Amino acid sequence: MDVAKTLEISTIVGATALLFYIGFISLPVLYAFQTIPDDPDMVVEVIARQWAWEFRYSDGSVSDRLTVKAGDVVKLELTSEDVIHSFFVKDLFFKVDVIPGKVVEIWMQPDVPGEYWIQCAEFCGKFHGSMRTRLVVEE
Ligand SMILES: [Cu+2]
Incomplete structure (x- = not known):
């Protein structure tokens, strides 16, 4: 087997091993992100429509911005x-x-108090660009 062929094979094997390694180490992050904690401090229904956001809180109130407590x-x-x-x-x-x-x-x-933009990031029609509101994280 010539050197070029050996180099080619080891590159393919190395790249494949690297991809599997990256996939493996990302599993805990994906799992943590997708597994909802049993007892959340707050549950909010988020309704999207052209071209606004609506937030329905468990106390029955409705708002056009999302307000939560830090932590x-x-x-x-x-x-x-x-x-x-x-x-x-x-x-x-x-x-x-x-x-x-x-x-x-x-x-x-969210851990850090402040105001953050919530922006629709999927083109959804004429006024997609103005489909934004605030996430307010209170202390
Ligand atoms: Cu949009």
């Missing part, structure tokens, strides 16, 4: 009334697609 585990139940949207909080590296006819359950735990 709380917040379970979000997201759905869309029309087309696919995407709930994107750039500063928290948090993004989840919102699908009509389906409730997507996911959780977040």
Whole structure:
């Protein structure tokens, strides 16, 4: 076997092993992100529609912005009334697609008080760019 062939094979084997390794070490992160804690501090229904967000809290109140307490585990139940949207909080590296006819359950735990933009990140029509609101994280 010539040197070039050996080099080619070892590159393929090395790249494959590296991909498996990266997949393996990312499993705990994926698992933690998708497993909803048993007892969240807060549950919020998130309704997306062209071109607004609506947040329904467990006390019955409704708002056009999401307000949470810093450090709380917040379970979000997201759905869309029309087309696919995407709930994107750039500063928290948090993004989840919102699908009509389906409730997507996911959780977040913002730690740092402040205000963050929530922006739809899936092109959803004429006023997609203005489909934004605030996540308010209170102390
Ligand atoms: Cu959009």
